[in-house]
Amino acid sequence: MAKLIMVQGTSSNVGKSILVTALCRIFKQDGYKVAPYKSQNMALNAFVTKEGGEIGRAQAVQAEACGIEPSVDMNPILLKPEADSRSQIIVNGKVDRTISAREYYEYAPLLLDTALAALNRLREKNDIVVIEGAGSPAEINLKQREIVNMRIAKEASAPVLLAGDIDRGGVFASLIGTIDLLEPDERYYIKGYLINKFRGDASLLKPAIDVLEDRTSIPVLGIIPYLRNMAIAQEDSVYLDECKGSLGETDLDIAVIRLPRISNYDDFDALATDGASVRFVSKTAEIGNPDLIIIPGTKSTIPDMEYLEQSGLAETIIKKARKGTHVLGVCGGYQILGKMIYDPHKTESETTELKGLGLLDTETTFEKEKATTQISGQVKFDSGLLSGLAGCAVSGYEIHMGRTRLFSAQPAFHITKTPKGPADYLDGASNAEGTVLGTYIHGIFENAAFRRGFLNAIRRHKGIPERQADYFDRDKEYDKLADIVRASIDMEKIYAILNEGIR
Known part of the structure; x- marks a missing residue:
């Protein structure tokens, strides 16, 4: 023992x-x-193991430091806070129940x-x-x-x-x-x-x-x-008040919206290793004129969409997107980018439907079962933020209860494999110009070739030189x-x- x-x-x-x-x-x-x-961990930063179970992101990082594959045994009980002082209880990697404190x-x-x-x-x-x-x-x-x-x-x-x-x-x-x-x-x-x-x-x-x-x-x-x-992921969201947002010289400015129930904010840490200044903002006055606005994951999509409306951030994001500022949404942020969000089972809140930002021609409906899986695939779309990336390999993981339906929006990624074997389905969406992009793939920027190509697409749009690939070795960190x-x-x-x- x-x-x-x-x-x-x-x-x-x-x-x-x-x-x-x-x-x-x-x-x-x-x-x-x-x-x-x-x-027992209480965190909105979560990771999906090969078994398809959720654990705290910190334990996945610690497992990586050990040189081993993360497993649900490393964090058998995970509490994910939701709106109204309730938490979703994950036991041995799977949703057990949602209850009050x-x-x-x-x-x-x-x-x-x-x-x-x-x-x-x-x-x-x-x-x-x-x-x-x-x-x-x-x-x-x-x-x-x-x-x-x-x-x-x-x-x-x-x-x-x-x-x-x-x-x-x-x-x-x-x-x-x-x-x-x-x-x-x-x-x-x-x-x-x-x-x-x-x-x-x-x-x-x-x-x-x-x-x-x-x-x-x-x-x-x-x-x-x-x-x-x-360049090691931190667990507590208090870290967002302390982080400097860049490692080395930067030529891109990225504003991440700090949603009240933000989750997996470390999805964007890797961008700071590749010439981007990543800052978390919670007020319209803090947004400025970034090269990219990111709407991150959230445990409570509808309440956080309501927050964006009430705070004035929604209006600001929409105006900037219409003037050409690039916008990316990941997981809950992807759902927020669409026209409508439906929650017929009141999975997240008592609100059963709400308008999204309307930047993508999509609609999301929450279901009772949560999707939790690691994935691999490649880029399908080839314009704007994904310009020159068609066919580029990507991997990561999905954690979501919503299912998003595309109308005129273009699918962004083709998923070809999960731990269960071959797969064949589409993920994410882009507008026709490629300036607004959404995806369910957490950890997508850990893919070095994709990350560099994504940032270089913004650099080309900005009219500044592209950067050549540098190998980032997290083991050295x-x-x-x-x-x-x-x-x-x-x-x-x-x-x-x-x-x-x-x-």
């Missing part, structure tokens, strides 16, 4: 996911077969056995499993029924590293406060602290670290610097992350904690 180590945090957005990613890569570099695990509070303990069974399957196949907690283990209003922090640590006998974010301030108070709110038997599982996102001279922290260690009898095992220019974190933490002590476990 695999050995375990767990990363918990004093709150959300302290960097648990990226620290787990780093540890996964470090253990892989050291020759171990390693896998990530998070029993209060209903889930009662339901969660019934899923503990499911979560532990997934962990045990991972332990049987690996040398090490790195477990990620969620939020804080000291949420005293939730801890009696939680199944992601101390309950998992105790059930699995996993030693815990507690991470705190020094960049937001108050890290020592949050670490001591978390320990103070834990029960005595829970404190025993905390074997070390990780102070994350530090800027400056770490030696200046010594007096505070001495107090922290004296007061809690738990050692600080590392001070990790604030990470910059890392994981190694870069691992090297930085390894140099910042006491791996000898972490290995000792891992090997000793909980006795």
